[in-house]
Amino acid sequence: MKPVCLVVGAGAGIGGTVGKRFAQEGYHAVLCRRSDEDELNKLVTEIQEAGGEATGFLLNAVKDDTIEERITEIEAEIGPIEVVIFNLGAQVGNRSLEETSYKVFELGWRMATFALFRTASSVCPLMEQRGKGTILVTSSTAAVRGNEGQHSHAAAMGGRRMLCQSLSAQYARKGIHVAHIVIDGSVDAPDTLGKMLGPEKFKELRESKGMENDGLMLPEKIADTYYHLHQQHRSVWTHELDLRAFSDLAWWNH
Numbered sequence: 001m002k003p004v005c006l007v008v009g010a011g012a013g014i015g016g017t018v019g020k021r022f023a024q025e026g027y028h029a030v031l032c033r034r035s036d037e038d039e040l041n042k043l044v045t046e047i048q049e050a051g052g053e054a055t056g057f058l059l060n061a062v063k064d065d066t067i068e069e070r071i072t073e074i075e076a077e078i079g080p081i082e083v084v085i086f087n088l089g090a091q092v093g094n095r096s097l098e099e100t101s102y103k104v105f106e107l108g109w110r111m112a113t114f115a116l117f118r119t120a121s122s123v124c125p126l127m128e129q130r131g132k133g134t135i136l137v138t139s140s141t142a143a144v145r146g147n148e149g150q151h152s153h154a155a156a157m158g159g160r161r162m163l164c165q166s167l168s169a170q171y172a173r174k175g176i177h178v179a180h181i182v183i184d185g186s187v188d189a190p191d192t193l194g195k196m197l198g199p200e201k202f203k204e205l206r207e208s209k210g211m212e213n214d215g216l217m218l219p220e221k222i223a224d225t226y227y228h229l230h231q232q233h234r235s236v237w238t239h240e241l242d243l244r245a246f247s248d249l250a251w252w253n254h
Contacts, residue, residue, distance in 0.1 A: 010087070012190055019043065030056075067119055068122050084135045120167055134176070143160060145252075181225070181242075182240070
């Protein structure tokens with residue numbers, strides 16, 4: 001059996017593209033996303049037509065036991081999970097404190113932090129037994145800087161960052177590489193930014209800032225970075241890095 005690269009949050013942007021990259025390198029890409037089975041099947045077919053191996057599952061990571069059950073099934077039926085790409089978003093929209101209900105605030109935490117905790121609780125013992133493994137966690141500017149209207153998102157992503165540090169502190173010396181990747185800018189992804197902006201505004205943004213202007217982060221280039229992190233020698237493991245387009249100000253400068 002081929003080693004498995006499990007992608008939690010496999011949209012057409014970062015998640016699906018990273019899954020494709022690992023499939024190109026000989027991994028069986030297991031792509032999981034909450035909804036849109038047609039798009040999921042499209043990603044799986046693209047990988048298979050390119051000569052790779054892939055399987056797709058619909059997975060609601062907020063529901064009880066779904067993550068744990070899926071990981072158990074993958075290990076038993078597909079192969080050992082060597083790499084986890086945790087790419088689950090937790091953006092609940094721009095809301096004032098008064099507009100952020102208890103339920104909404106908790107939802108952000110469940111997506112950003114609790115789902116990662118549950119994933120790690122399931123895969124880390126397996127990786128520890130094998131003496132190796134990689135967990136690459138997509139994060140955002142909100143993990144390092146709170147903004148008005150981002151009470152749930154910033155708190156949740158800040159928690160994600162601290163959880164990654166704690167996981168690394170416990171498991172790095174046991175052969176498990178945990179990396180926290182801050183996406184500090186806009187990604188040229190129709191599945192995320194495109195849906196947030198709508199087709200027309202997304203097209204305008206791509207024409208003015210993206211494409212040959214290189215002002216939007218390209219998922220394929222992000223995927224190269226993720227694969228590089230996985231390939232790092234343990235004497236030089238990176239725990240945290242941030243990515244942004246060359247023309248954007250870094251989060252600490254604005």
